Amino acid sequence: MSDHTESSGQQPDARDAREWVKVLSKYRDPNPLRSAFELAVTLGPFLLLWGLAWWSMSVSYWLTLALSVVNAAFLLRLFIIQHDCGHGAYFRNRTLGDWLGRVLGVLTLTPYDVWKRSHSVHHSSAGNLGRRGMGDIHTLTVAEYQALSPRSRLMYRLYRHPVVLFVLGPGYLFFLQNRVPLGLMANGKYWVSAMSTNAAILAGLALVVYFGGLAPLLLIFLPSTLLAATAGVWLFYVQHQFETTLWDQEQDWQLHDAALHGSSHYVLPRVLQWLSGNIGIHHVHHLHSRIPFYRLPEVLRDHAKLAEGNRMTIRESLANARLHLWDEKSRRLLSFAQAKALLG
Numbered sequence: 001m002s003d004h005t006e007s008s009g010q011q012p013d014a015r016d017a018r019e020w021v022k023v024l025s026k027y028r029d030p031n032p033l034r035s036a037f038e039l040a041v042t043l044g045p046f047l048l049l050w051g052l053a054w055w056s057m058s059v060s061y062w063l064t065l066a067l068s069v070v071n072a073a074f075l076l077r078l079f080i081i082q083h084d085c086g087h088g089a090y091f092r093n094r095t096l097g098d099w100l101g102r103v104l105g106v107l108t109l110t111p112y113d114v115w116k117r118s119h120s121v122h123h124s125s126a127g128n129l130g131r132r133g134m135g136d137i138h139t140l141t142v143a144e145y146q147a148l149s150p151r152s153r154l155m156y157r158l159y160r161h162p163v164v165l166f167v168l169g170p171g172y173l174f175f176l177q178n179r180v181p182l183g184l185m186a187n188g189k190y191w192v193s194a195m196s197t198n199a200a201i202l203a204g205l206a207l208v209v210y211f212g213g214l215a216p217l218l219l220i221f222l223p224s225t226l227l228a229a230t231a232g233v234w235l236f237y238v239q240h241q242f243e244t245t246l247w248d249q250e251q252d253w254q255l256h257d258a259a260l261h262g263s264s265h266y267v268l269p270r271v272l273q274w275l276s277g278n279i280g281i282h283h284v285h286h287l288h289s290r291i292p293f294y295r296l297p298e299v300l301r302d303h304a305k306l307a308e309g310n311r312m313t314i315r316e317s318l319a320n321a322r323l324h325l326w327d328e329k330s331r332r333l334l335s336f337a338q339a340k341a342l343l344g
Helices: 003-008 017-027 032-056 061-086 094-107 112-125 142-146 150-159 162-179 188-212 215-238 255-261 270-275 282-287 293-302 304-308 314-322 336-343
Strands: 325-327 332-334
Touching: 017 255, 017 282, 017 293, 032 061, 032 215, 032 293, 061 094, 061 112, 061 215, 061 270, 061 293, 094 112, 094 188, 112 188, 142 325, 142 336, 150 162, 162 188, 162 215, 162 314, 188 215, 215 314, 255 282, 282 293, 293 304, 325 336, 332 336
Parallel strands: none
Antiparallel strands: 325 332
8 A cells, every 4th residue: 555545544533524524613603803914815916916016027027027937826826716705605695705716717717607506516426427517527436437439538538638637627727617617507697707807807908908019918917827826726636636545437426435535635835725725724725615715724723633634645645637537336536557456
């Protein structure tokens, strides 16, 4: 058994997952002043770094790119705030949270109401083999893969290749796919969300070009957005795609068990944990999505068993990029090579 399996396979507690939901309910209330503070220390630096990067174009394009790289981290954190708004976890006033989410969606290139719905589907179906297809990374079982035609196997292998998932995929997702409400095309509400977000993005980019030409787009907007998107996709991947994650058929699937045992605890250095809005504490987030991101460390401080569950370091997480197929017999996520050896 690999080191990764040993670390991420530790279960949080013998306590029933549904009991944990009751325990965690006391952490669900946001603090309006804390929420406002977290927004200020994220949006403020993001705007400041944008301004500094613009100014630095007259000094050095390399300095501009460096500032854009740093700013990608604050853009990622803005996405986490938008994410909490979608869960109703950022402000007690849902209307205020929704409108903040819509505004931030322009900066993150993510139509808020469309994303909110697809992410809700993700939370209500993560780990359910009978409900794959929206808000998740497509994952086949070993048996399903074995039954595919050679061409379909090749297409799946290309889709799961790290270059596609983490190099090409983020740009496609945020620049192209997010422009239309895929999966929700029949509902006018989601078209309004997508098109109004698109209009606001185009208006903002038009202003940038009008005052600065193409240089700010190429040196500030594109690098910061692509890096933030790539980091976001990677985080989403390792939070559910690890060797001892949990998948079940519809009849055996349990929401809270999937949340607790099918989500990782991604242990990051303190600065990265802050910049990623504690989203690495993902097993707790899936157990109770109404907990504001800034209260997730509080949960781990109070409940040591949760702090030890499904732990994964950055080094361990890198191995997850080679795991692609769920084996229902061994209940492990396997690589293509492991699956081939298993099948003989």
